[in-house]
Amino acid sequence: MLIRVPKGWDLPEREATPESAYWNRRELLKAAGFLTAAPLLGAGPYPAKRGEDYAIGTQETEEWAATSYNNYYEFHPTDKTAVKGLVGKFKPMPWTIEVTGLVNKPQRLDLDDLLKTMPFEERVYRFRCVEAWAMTVPWTGFPMSALIKKVEPKPEAKYLRFVTALRKDEMPGLKMAPWYPWPYFEGLRMDEAMNPLAMFVTGMYGKPLPTQNGAPFRVIAPWKYGYKNPKSIVSIEFTAKQPRTFWNDVASSEYGFYSNVNPKKPHPRWSQAQEKVIPKMEMRPTLMYNGYEKWVTAMYNGTEF
Numbered sequence: 001m002l003i004r005v006p007k008g009w010d011l012p013e014r015e016a017t018p019e020s021a022y023w024n025r026r027e028l029l030k031a032a033g034f035l036t037a038a039p040l041l042g043a044g045p046y047p048a049k050r051g052e053d054y055a056i057g058t059q060e061t062e063e064w065a066a067t068s069y070n071n072y073y074e075f076h077p078t079d080k081t082a083v084k085g086l087v088g089k090f091k092p093m094p095w096t097i098e099v100t101g102l103v104n105k106p107q108r109l110d111l112d113d114l115l116k117t118m119p120f121e122e123r124v125y126r127f128r129c130v131e132a133w134a135m136t137v138p139w140t141g142f143p144m145s146a147l148i149k150k151v152e153p154k155p156e157a158k159y160l161r162f163v164t165a166l167r168k169d170e171m172p173g174l175k176m177a178p179w180y181p182w183p184y185f186e187g188l189r190m191d192e193a194m195n196p197l198a199m200f201v202t203g204m205y206g207k208p209l210p211t212q213n214g215a216p217f218r219v220i221a222p223w224k225y226g227y228k229n230p231k232s233i234v235s236i237e238f239t240a241k242q243p244r245t246f247w248n249d250v251a252s253s254e255y256g257f258y259s260n261v262n263p264k265k266p267h268p269r270w271s272q273a274q275e276k277v278i279p280k281m282e283m284r285p286t287l288m289y290n291g292y293e294k295w296v297t298a299m300y301n302g303t304e305f
């Protein structure tokens with residue numbers, strides 16, 4: 001049964017209602033049969049309330065640009081503008097995330113449950129690829145720390161290891177570039193993951209993430225180069241030792257584990273002093289830690305690569 005609900009009916013109320021009351025009301029409406037058409041309206045925390053705590057005032061990139069210029073090698077290994085047209089077969093829902101390793105509560109998380117229970121907010125962050133292109137995006141997500149607390153890491157857990165989706169029939173890039181060590185994998189040190197800037201992201205521009213930007217669940221750590229922000233995460237492992245990472249395995253002299261944005265440390269093949277802002281590719285100076293110095297400097301002693 002489909003019930004036509006007036007467009008945008010729940011938005012003004014959402015602003016005025018605390019999260020828990022909002023979901024209780026949703027459950028009630030669902031039980032009464034009023035929300036049958038909810039998935040068509042885009043169920044989930046969108047748009048989430050915007051948080052300003054980490055805003056640094058860089059102008060937002062237009063949505064069409066941020067969703068049309070992508071690094072996502074599983075779909076196309078070289079052409080950033082082709083990714084968007086190759087994602088049609090990928091099904092981001094339903095989705096589960098396996099949490100394993102050094103935690104008291106290993107579990108399989110259902111993304112639908114996270115969408116209802118985690119403290120979502122919208123944050124505008126700068127984003128900087130190691131190749132020197134940059135953008136600024138309103139992401140919807142929740143602090144990584146909220147998920148970490150939920151699974152109760154053991155004291156020996158010092159790192160998180162992320163593994164991403166591997167679907168040969170839905171990701172044409174896997175066949176174009178079979179020499180890479182798929183699936184894509186990444187990692188963060190525990191204090192980096194607990195830093196309030198680090199997020200798990202499910203949306204951008206007030207809507208669910210498009211597949212090309214990492215649907216349905218990705219990392220955003222804005223002080224690091226883009227490749228430290230894995231897309232379509234299917235598992236999170238808590239480890240005692242520093243995990244290996246995809247680009248470090250492929251070219252260890254060019255891509256380290258930490259990969260913090262640093263204008264003074266050139267890539268072996270190009271300078272990092274400047275960046276190019278999509279879509280017009282105007283040049284501007286690269287900022288130390290991508291502009292997030294005041295929140296992250298204390299974690300590092302300057303030797304991390």
Ligand SMILES: Nc1nc2c(c(=O)[nH]1)N[C@H]1C(S)=C(S)[C@@H](COP(=O)(O)O)O[C@H]1N2
Nearest residue numbers: 070071072073129184213226227229230231
């Ligand atoms: N699974 C996966 N995640 C990935 C990548 C990838 O190829 N596969 N590319 C990374 C790189 S190099 C960048 S710059 C960002 C790009 O994110 P965007 O397309 O949302 O801008 O995703 C990162 N996450």
Ligand SMILES: [Mo]
Nearest residue numbers: 129130226227
């Ligand atoms: Mo990148």
